[in-house]
Amino acid sequence: MTISTGNSANNQFGESMKPTGRSSDQGPTAEEYMLPSAQPVQLVGPSGEHIHNDRYPLPDGEALLSAYEKLVVGRRINDQANALVRQGRMAVYPSSHGQEACQVAAAVVLEKDDWLFPTYRDTVAVITRGVDPLGVLTLLRGDWHSGYDPYEYKTATQATPLATQLLHAVGVAHAAKLRGENTVVLALCGDGATSEGDFHEALNFAAVFHVPVVFLVQNNEYAISVPLKHQTVAPSLAHKAIGYGMPGERVDGNDLAAMLSVLGKAVDRARDGGGPALVEAHTYRMQAHTNADDPSRYRAQSDVDEWVPKDPITRMRTYLGNLNLLTAEEEQRIAGAAEETASTLRDGLNSEPEINPADLFEYVYTEKTSQLREQAALLADELSREGA
Amino acid sequence: MTISTGNSANNQFGESMKPTGRSSDQGPTAEEYMLPSAQPVQLVGPSGEHIHNDRYPLPDGEALLSAYEKLVVGRRINDQANALVRQGRMAVYPSSHGQEACQVAAAVVLEKDDWLFPTYRDTVAVITRGVDPLGVLTLLRGDWHSGYDPYEYKTATQATPLATQLLHAVGVAHAAKLRGENTVVLALCGDGATSEGDFHEALNFAAVFHVPVVFLVQNNEYAISVPLKHQTVAPSLAHKAIGYGMPGERVDGNDLAAMLSVLGKAVDRARDGGGPALVEAHTYRMQAHTNADDPSRYRAQSDVDEWVPKDPITRMRTYLGNLNLLTAEEEQRIAGAAEETASTLRDGLNSEPEINPADLFEYVYTEKTSQLREQAALLADELSREGA
Amino acid sequence: MTDTAVRSGSAEKAAGTTKTGLQPLTFAKALNTALADAMEADPSVIIFGEDVGPLGGVFRITDGLTARFGEERCFDTPLAESGIMGMAVGMAMNGMIPVVEMQFDAFAYPAFEQVVSHVAKMPNRTKGKVKLPLVMRIPYAGGIGGVEHHCDSSESYYVHTPGLTVLAPATVRDAYLMLRDAIRFPDPVVFLEPKKLYWTKETLDLDELRKEADDAATAGSTVGRAVVARSGTDATLIAYGPSVPTALAAAEAAAAEGRSLEVIDVRSLVPFDDETVTASVRRTGRAVVIAEAPGFASVAAEIVARVQERCFNSLAAPVRRVTGFDIPYPAPKLEHFFLPSVDRILDTVDELQWEDA
Amino acid sequence: MTDTAVRSGSAEKAAGTTKTGLQPLTFAKALNTALADAMEADPSVIIFGEDVGPLGGVFRITDGLTARFGEERCFDTPLAESGIMGMAVGMAMNGMIPVVEMQFDAFAYPAFEQVVSHVAKMPNRTKGKVKLPLVMRIPYAGGIGGVEHHCDSSESYYVHTPGLTVLAPATVRDAYLMLRDAIRFPDPVVFLEPKKLYWTKETLDLDELRKEADDAATAGSTVGRAVVARSGTDATLIAYGPSVPTALAAAEAAAAEGRSLEVIDVRSLVPFDDETVTASVRRTGRAVVIAEAPGFASVAAEIVARVQERCFNSLAAPVRRVTGFDIPYPAPKLEHFFLPSVDRILDTVDELQWEDA
C-alpha cells in the first residue's frame, strides 16, 4: 500500500497517537498522526478566496479583522524600521516584510500567561504581543542588548544565536508543567536554524518530556544567502516532527487565516496536554537579510517578484472586503493606527537614548565582584578626569 | 487514505525518490521511500528459521558461514576482554556481548578502501575489520589514546565524545566524492548518541551533500542507565531519516543474515550514488555499560534474560546446522580460531607496554613549540635526576 | 564512554544522611548530602542530567535523590548536553533552580554555546531582569586513570567568561558548604568537583555544617573567599581543587627541610579573593601557583599576573607556576608525568632566588 | 543575526587580484587574495561555511572564489557550526585542506566540542598518524558597533587548548602572509581576523608578497614569530590583532611627550615568541600588555605571567595590562568605554614606577 497525498485526511493536532505499524482500522497510525499534510494548509488563497479544509476551520470574521489590523500595523513597523535604519537611527534591522501573517498569528494565538520565544527577525511579533516598541528596538539602536522586561509580556529576549532559544522555551514549559500551570510556549525559528544541533535537541526534549511547546518554523526560503535546498533535502521541514514523535504540519505562512487556525489548534492541543508540535510556515523573505545584506548576489529579483501576489495583506484585504467586513472607514482607522505606531517609533528613535557607562558593571552579577568594583572605579576615574 | 503497516512493501534502498505528495501510480512517494519497514527486518528468526522477505535476500551459505565464524570470534573477544579487566590488565571495557551480529556485519559489508567510523563499544567491529587487536586495546589498557594507524585499515579511532565521529565520517566521504573515489563510509553510533546535536548535523550534511555514508545505530535500548523511552518517543529511530530526506530502515540487530542483507544493500546503494541511509539495528546491551557500571540499579535481570533466546550466535548456529553448512568439525575449527585470538589478547596484555614520557610532547604539533621544548626538558631533567 | 565510576558502598546508599554527630564523610557523600539538603530546603531546586536518576550518576553524587524526592525533581534527560544546559536556562528563567550534572569535563563542551552566550550573559543582556540561579556541576580534572576525554581541567574556559561564578572545593567540608552556597547563589555557578577527591574522607559533624550553611551570618560566605589552608612564612603556595592536597603535601615536605610554606586554597576562582592572596604574598615575598590545567592562558596564569601586579614591590623572586604541561591530557599510564607533583613544586620553590641558594 | 558586513566595492569583486606593482590593498582583499592564491597553488585547499559561496561571506572574504574555482571548492553548508568543523575534520583526514569560515566569533561556540576534543587532539591521539591540516577562520573582536554575540574576543579559549595553533594578523601584509602560512601549516590553525581591521589599507606590491609567501626561505616564517612594530627604549607595549594599531597610536602620542615606547605585535599567539618579547622587555625594563578580551585568565594574563617569570630581574615595575573589562561585550553605544584606548594605555604607562614620577 501507499501513502496517499491524502495523508492529510488524518493528520490533525487533536487525535491520539498509535504506535507505528498498526493497521488503519484501529485508528490513525503514528505516521498518519505525525506526518504533515501533503500540501501546506491554506484557508484563504492568494486571490482572497476561501478554501475549505476539513480539519482546520476558518477563524470567524471578527478574529480575522482584528488580526488583519495587526498585519497592517506590522507591515508599517517593518517599513518604518527600515526607514530609520536608512536615516542612521538604528544600526541594522532584520525585516519581516512579507512574513507578517506568521508574526501576527504567533502573537495572537497565545494567552497572556503563555510565553513567546522570538528571534531577531520577530520584532513585529514581539510588538504585537504588547511589548513597548522602543524597548524592542533598543537592541538594534545599540544602547543595550535587550530593552524590555521579558516577564512583563512573557516574551523572551529576541535570540540571535540560532536555535538556542528553542531549548529555553522547553525549559520554561517544563518548569510550568512541573508546577501544574497551564502555560503554552510558542518558540520561533527560521528554516536555516533547523540545521543547528540545538533545534534537534529542543524538539527531542520537548517530545520526551511531553511539554506544551509549539515550534513554529518560518520557512522564508533563505538563511541569509543560502536557499532552502542547501539547508535540507527533506520532503519538508515538517517531516522532521515524526523523528521526535510529535505531529508536524505545514501551512501557507502568508495566509493569516490558516496560520491562526493551524497554530491555534496546535496551541490548544498543547494546552490540553497533547504535547509539542512542529509547524512549518511557508513564506518568503521579501527583503534583504538585513540592510547590510546584498541579495542581488544570490537571488534574482524575479524570484522575489513571484511572491508579491502572495502577499499576506492583500489577500486578507480582498477576503475581508468581499465579505464587507472591511469597510473603507475601517481601512482608514487601521491606517491611522499603523501611522500612530510608526510615529511612536520615529519619535522614540529620534531622541538620543541616555547612556550610563556605570551600567556596564551593574548587571554582570547580582553583586559586583571586587574585580568589577576596581574596573568600574577605573572607568569612573577616567571619565571624571575627561569631564574635568 | 492511510499508511498501512505494509509501507514495508515499498521501502527499499534501491528505488528512486519522488517528491512527497505525488500519487502512488507515479512510483513511490518520499514517505514510501524513506520511512522504515513496519517491523524490523528479520531473515533468520530466534529459532533459526528463515523468514522470507521480498526486498532483502538471504545471503548465501558461504557468506553466512564466514560471518558466523567472525561472530564466534567476536564473542570470544568480548569474553576475553572482560576477563582481562577483572584481572586488572585493562582499566575498563565496554562490551558488545549480544551485539556481535551488528559488529561483524559492519565490518564485513565494507570493501578494503571503504572507511569504518567506530565508537568505544565497537572493538569487535574494529578487530573484525583487520586491525591488530593489541593496537585496539591500547586505549583501554591506557598506554596511549589510540593504538592503531587509522589509514592502514581505513578505520577511524574509536570515538568517545558521542556522535562527533558521524561528522568526520561525512567529511571523509565528502572528500572521497570530490576526488571521484568510490569510497563508502559506515558510521556507527548508539541509541543514546542519536539525541546529540552532532547526530542531527551529520545526517543533514550527509543528505544535503548526497555523500555515501551509511549510518548504523545500534539501538541496544540503553545509554548507560537511561532506557530508550527516555531518549526518544519517536515511532522508531529509523523514522528520523525522512526528516533529512534519506531512507531509514530497521532491522533485527541480532540477526546476522538480516544485518548483512540490509547493511549490504545500503552500502551498495551508497556506492552507486544513491546517497546516505540510516539503519537502526534492534539489539540489546546484555552486559553492564562497562565494568564500572552497576546495572542492578536501573534494570531487572529478568529484562536481560528475555534477550538470551534472541542471541545472535545461537540462532545462526541452528540455521547453519540445520542446513548442514556448519559441521561439528567446522565448529571446532572456529572455536580454535576464537581461542587463538583470545590468546593473542592475553599474551599481548599480559606484557607491560613500553612507556616513553618524552612521547607526551612529540605529537602535540608536527614541530614542537619552544614552549613544549622547555617543558619536555623540564620533565627530562626531573627524570634524569630521579634516575640518578 | 567507559565511565570510571565506582559502586558506592551500600552504607551510603540513601540520599543525604540523617546520622548526627561526628562521622567520617567522603567528598562524594558531602556533595550528595548538600544536594539533598538543598532540595529539602527549597522545592524549586531540581536536578537533571545524564544518568542522575535511578543510577545516581556515574559518580553517585545524585544517589538516592530520585527515590527520595521523586522523578519530577531528579530525572534523566536525553543524551544531549546543550539540551540540558538550554533547558536549565529556561527553567531558571521560570522559577526553578536547576542543578545539572555534566557527566565529565569534556562532555560539557557541547553545551559551550549555551554556557557562554546565554548562561553567562542573560542577566547582563536583560539588565538584571532575568536572573539565572542555576548550578552546572562538572566532575573535572584527572588523577583517576581515566581514558581520554574524561580528565580535562576545563576551568579556564569558564573563568574567562564574564558572568559566570566558578567554584572548586578541595575539602569535604567545602564540598558541602560550597555546593549549598552555589545553589543559593542568585547567579549561575559552574561548580567544579575534582574527581580524584571524591573518595577522600574527613570526620565532620554534619549538623554543625548544616547550621553553618543555613546561618545568615555565614551562609554564602564561601563565594569569593579563599582560605589559608596552612600558615607559613617563607613563601606562598597558591592552589585550588585537586592541587590543594598536593600543595599541602609539598608544604609538609618543605617543613621537614626547614622551609615554612603557606598554602592558600583559592576555592572561589571567580570571584577571586585578591585580598587573602595578596596579603599572604606581601608577607612571604614569594609565591608559586599550582594547578593541573595546562598553564597557557589559564587560571594559574591569571593568578601569577595579578599577584605580580599587586605585590611587585614585596616580591623577592618572580611568581612561578607549576601546572600541567601544554599538551592534551595524557593516557592513564602517563598521567603521573603530567600532574603537578610534590617534587616539582619543591624544585620550583627552590628556584625562588633564595639568598642562601 | 544581523550581519554587519558591508557591500564590497565593485572594483574588488573578482577573487584575488591580478594587478601588479604597488597598489592599495585592504585587509579584507589581502585575505581574499591569500585564499585565491592558496587554492590556485594547491587543489586540495577547499573552502566552506555559511554564506561563503555566491555571497562571498558576510565580510566578502571569500568573494568570487566560487565563481573562479567552482562550487566543489568553495561552497555553502547547512547552518550548523559543529557540522562545519566536524566535516572539516573528516576532510582533513582524507587528503583535503579545509579552510572554513565561522561567521562571527560567538557563532563558533557550537563547534567548541569538535575543536577541543577533535581538532586539537586528533594528531596527538593517533601519535601523529592523523594530521589535520585545516584552518578555522574567525572574524573576531569588536570596534565595529556590532550587536550582541558579534564582537567576542574568543582567542583565550583557543590558546588555552593544547594542539591548536592560533594566529592573529594586525596588518594587511600579515593578513596575506599569515593566511598563506596558516593554510600550508601541517597542523590545525585558528586564524583570528580582527573585524575592525578589514577595511584598513596598505600600499603593497602583491607580487613581492607572493614571492615572500612562496619562497622556501621565508615561507611559514610568520608562525611563532612576533615582530617589533615600532622600536623604543623606555617601555614595551605588547599587543596583537585589533590592539596593535591602538598600541602604535599610544606610542606615537607618548613620543610627542618624550617617552619612547617599543611596540611588539605578537601575531602568533600559539606558538608564542618568548624570544622577541623577552629581549625587548629585558632592554626596556617595563611592559604593558594590551588586548581587547576581558583580562581574566586571558592571553594578556599569560603574557604578563611569562614576561615577569622571564624578565623579573630586569623589571623596574610590575608588568601591567590594559584589557577589556571582565564583562560581556557591551552594546554598540557603550563599546568605546570598554575597548583599550590610547589614553588608558598612556595612563597605565604613567604608572610604571618612573623615577621622575
Ligand SMILES: Cc1ncc(C[n+]2csc(CCOP(=O)(O)OP(=O)(O)O)c2C)c(N)n1
Ligand atoms: C558528548 C558525550 N556525552 C556524554 C558521554 C558519556 N557517555 C559515554 S557512553 C554514554 C552512553 C551512550 O549510550 P549509547 O549511545 O546508547 O551507546 P552504548 O553505550 O549503548 O553503546 C554516555 C552518556 C560521552 N562519551 N560523550
Ligand SMILES: Cc1ncc(C[n+]2csc(CCOP(=O)(O)OP(=O)(O)O)c2C)c(N)n1
Ligand atoms: C549559531 C549562529 N550561527 C550563525 C549565525 C549568523 N546568522 C544570523 S541570521 C543567519 C541566517 C538565519 O536563517 P534562518 O534561520 O532561515 O532565519 P531568517 O534570517 O531567514 O529569519 C545566520 C547564519 C547566528 N546568528 N547564530
Ligand SMILES: [Mg+2]
Ligand atoms: Mg530563513
Ligand SMILES: [Mg+2]
Ligand atoms: Mg545504547
